[in-house]
Amino acid sequence: MRSWHVERIASRFIQLVIGLIFVAGVYTRNLSVVVNALLALAATFLPAILRRDWQIRLHPFLGMWLTTAVLLHAIGMLGPYHYIHWWDHVTHTLSASVVAAVGYTAARAIEAHTDAVHFPRQFMFVYILLFTLAVGVFWEVLEFGARLAAEAAGTEAVLVQYGLDDTLVDLIFDSVGAVLVALFGTATLSDTIDSLTERLEQTRP
Template sequence: MVPSRIERLAGRAIQAIIVCIFLVGLYTRNLSVTVNAVLALAATFLPAVLRRDWQIRLHPLLGLWLALAVLFHAIGMLGPYHYIDWWDHVTHTLSATVVAAVGYVTARAVDEYTETVYLPDRFMFVYILLFTLAAGVFWEVLEFGARLAADAVGSEAVLVQYGLDDTIVDLVFDTVGAVLVALFGTPSLADTIDSVTERLERTRP
């Protein structure tokens, strides 16, 4: 396991890089780079907010993994999405693993919280895939909507959408990320599941 000090330093380094990307977006007056950098930076603070306000303990590497996923996305807006073919595949796979982890933790916590819900392992595998793909489809719709809105007002789109073929490939790599979590990532999420379950118990009427 990565020591907490190294984890914090890595997290701060990622945040610093995202701030630099934000400044580049401001300097070049690139709306898509600026907006995505702001959203990416906000996402890196989410684990700390969950710990402080909701007393939910994330796996030490989960917050770092989230920060890495949004960092790759923010860097991609600088240009790699356009001239590096595999960059989009990497970002979708990374993001899908985060989404799959969130879906798995939520479902397992509810399963442990109440006896009226029972989710067998085989169902969980399918659930992780469907949850991640649903989130992937939602993201693709957002990209398409952002493009239409930008065209309607004559401004730069804050999200990039390259057509139907690109959407299908994105969903394929979303599936890869979901499968990776379903096969290898679930044991490391046990502490986070316990934390979410404890939070549900504290809010029980």
């Protein structure tokens, strides 16, 4: 069975599961489950949109990589985040690896597109780590802001934040995801980088 066909089947299955999670959130009137399921479901369509509308070549593994990350997050909102202590670590590592891949792909495509930018090979490791941590810090700020807004409005928080210790642990696992991409994931992204560079070339006057 071709890898593209496997990805399509896996994506449809993941979308079905997330759809069921959304229904569960509506049935239980759990706003955080509903909102996160909707966002996760929207994210599962991103690989197809990038391929169809932007002509970005994505390895089938990359599509499943993204959809698996959002699926685990959506499942976590049903309870695993509260009852399985390592669930948050897994989702942060996987999500951070997606962020790292995006940062690396964008940087390499821009570097290939213009002579004004050059990233030394030794610097890329540091760049991937710092980019991922910056996004991770932004996400933690969003979680903190969502909690404060929910407390002020007297409603349930859409994003869950457990305090400073939890934030520091989350950033550690964000770093793990970034390091994994820097060490092992860059080769998988080469074709995507080439197609993104081609897309940038089309924007030249």
